[in-house]
Amino acid sequence: MRATLGILAATVGLLISATPVLAHHSFAAEFDDKQPVTLKGTVTKVDWMNPHIWIYISAKDEGGKVTQWQCEGGPPNSLTRNGWTKTALKEGDQVTIEGFRAKDATNTCNSRSVTLPDGKKVFAGSAEDGGPNRGQKQ
Amino acid sequence: MGVRLLSWMGTAALATALLPFAVAQRGPKPPEGPAPKLNGKPDLSGLWQRPYVPDMTVTSRNGDQVADQSLPDAKPTPGQAAPKGPPGPPKKELPFTAEGKRVWESYDPAKGDYTGSCLPFGLIRSMNSPDPIQIMQSDQYLALLYEQNTWFKVFHVDGRAHRDQVATWFGDSVGKWDGDTLVVDTVNFNGKTRLDTIGHPHSDKLHTIERFKRTDLGHVAYEITIDDPAYYTKAWKNTRTFTLRPDWEIMEYSCEENNKDIFEGHIKAGTNPEK
Numbered sequence: 001m002r003a004t005l006g007i008l009a010a011t012v013g014l015l016i017s018a019t020p021v022l023a024h025h026s027f028a029a030e031f032d033d034k035q036p037v038t039l040k041g042t043v044t045k046v047d048w049m050n051p052h053i054w055i056y057i058s059a060k061d062e063g064g065k066v067t068q069w070q071c072e073g074g075p076p077n078s079l080t081r082n083g084w085t086k087t088a089l090k091e092g093d094q095v096t097i098e099g100f101r102a103k104d105a106t107n108t109c110n111s112r113s114v115t116l117p118d119g120k121k122v123f124a125g126s127a128e129d130g131g132p133n134r135g136q137k138q
Numbered sequence: 139m140g141v142r143l144l145s146w147m148g149t150a151a152l153a154t155a156l157l158p159f160a161v162a163q164r165g166p167k168p169p170e171g172p173a174p175k176l177n178g179k180p181d182l183s184g185l186w187q188r189p190y191v192p193d194m195t196v197t198s199r200n201g202d203q204v205a206d207q208s209l210p211d212a213k214p215t216p217g218q219a220a221p222k223g224p225p226g227p228p229k230k231e232l233p234f235t236a237e238g239k240r241v242w243e244s245y246d247p248a249k250g251d252y253t254g255s256c257l258p259f260g261l262i263r264s265m266n267s268p269d270p271i272q273i274m275q276s277d278q279y280l281a282l283l284y285e286q287n288t289w290f291k292v293f294h295v296d297g298r299a300h301r302d303q304v305a306t307w308f309g310d311s312v313g314k315w316d317g318d319t320l321v322v323d324t325v326n327f328n329g330k331t332r333l334d335t336i337g338h339p340h341s342d343k344l345h346t347i348e349r350f351k352r353t354d355l356g357h358v359a360y361e362i363t364i365d366d367p368a369y370y371t372k373a374w375k376n377t378r379t380f381t382l383r384p385d386w387e388i389m390e391y392s393c394e395e396n397n398k399d400i401f402e403g404h405i406k407a408g409t410n411p412e413k
Contacts (some may be wrong), residue, residue: 026335029251030405049396051256051287072399077269077285077389102404103248 027100030072031110035101039069039109043093048076048086053123055111057095071097071111073123089114089122168356168381173318180318180352182273182280185388186380190268192335194364194376195229203378205230238339238369245337250408252330255400256287256393257408258307260331261324261346264289265362271380272388273358280313280320287393293322300325305342307331322348333364341368356382 027033041059053073060066073079076086089095096115102108114122165187174181189203195212197205209230214220234242253259259267264284272283275295282291289308297314305328313322329342347363358380365373399405 025251025254025399025405026247026337029247029254030399047396050390050392051395051397052399054396054398070398075269075391077391080389081386104404106402106404108402108404 027110030102031100032103033100035103037097037099037101037109039071039097039099041066041069041095043089043091043095044068045091046086046089050077051075053079055089055095055097055114057097059097067107069097069107069109071099071109071114073111073114079123084123095122165381165383166385169384171355173352173354176275177277179275179277179315180320181275182320182350182352182358183275184382185270185272185384185386186358187270187383187386188265188268188360188380189378191266191376191378193229194266194334194338195232197227199227202381203376205376206374209233209374232338233371233374235367235369235371238341238366241339241369242337245332245339247337247408248406250406252332252408253335254397254405255407256397258289258331259286260327261291261308261311262333262340262362262364263331263335264291264308265348265360266334269391270383270386270388280322283388285388285391288391295320305329309344309346316349318351320350322346322350324348339369340364340366343368358382 039057039059041057043055043057045056047054047056052075055071055073057069057071058066059069094117097109097111098113098115099109099111102110111123116122174183176183189198191198191203195205195209197203207230209232212229212231232238232242247254253263258264264286265271267284267286269285271285272281274281274283278294278296279292280295284290291308291311293311293313295313295315298312300310300312300323303310303326305326307328307330309324310326311322311324313320315321324346325344327340327342327344329340329344331340332338333340343366345365347365349359349361351359353359359377360380361375361377363373363375364370400407
């Protein structure tokens, strides 16, 4: 599993899908594109509310230490039109979140993809958007 | 500063440019037929899917939004291999005045983001939003109901003169018909907003001209001209296509409801662009 995660982390720039819909503020107002994070853990709560959904997880690092994180997602309206519902992700689900950490160094992130253990993407956009990925330098 | 500015510009555009294309490509084929009429005028009414325009200097990949092709291509940023922003379609060089260029280059949303505070986006940025817009038309009025933050704008379409009133976020609009095109002229902006997510600036001298034309049942051709002599040496425009979505309904969007970004201090509140 660790090897798999390593590969995942190394290739995230190639695999990542387009989840974020930062429709009410600028990404750069809050998040740092130089601080990518990959979090693996258990969902403790989901806020399905405007202006963004928030996913809360207990994440375990490679040393086994558990920390609490909160990650921003897209607006419920856009996610709904993409076919997601508020029950797509539930408390207790195991997820891998790839995103970027907040500039204020709190355990806050912008989720770029949320993946269930079976590989299913939750709250993910289409890979056909053609947008640049996390691995590219701007 | 230059590197940081470059970094956030690229990331802002990257992060905000993604979903609308996915939505556009997933949508059903729009209804076909001639443009409907309302008492002899083309009827713009409907719920419209719009291309997201986070950067008005870039043409979208699927062509539903086109930057001003009369402008020159953007030059590489000094010390960099490419112009500011993410790789992709070429960017156009806006005709900044010295003051406009200074305000643009000094903009850093990490120092204050009025949209993060849920303050009104203003007319142009609301039109650039990825969320749909409901248009309702009568003989006297046009109503633009923005899903983005549940804002709206209503104005006369009889060609009357502008009112002399307090400057506002969305400005003072008046419309008139030019054949089958509704032309909307707007002035009296408060100068507290940005043109797009990436942060292109405008002053309180901004004057916009929007042209709405229902080309057929399923589409509206939209053009906006940015005329701001304080920040731009000449007027420039952006054109795009709206697509009718009869399968959608407009939804509530409360920006304040759970705005943890501000509530927890992750974003610095912004009230006014730096001058």
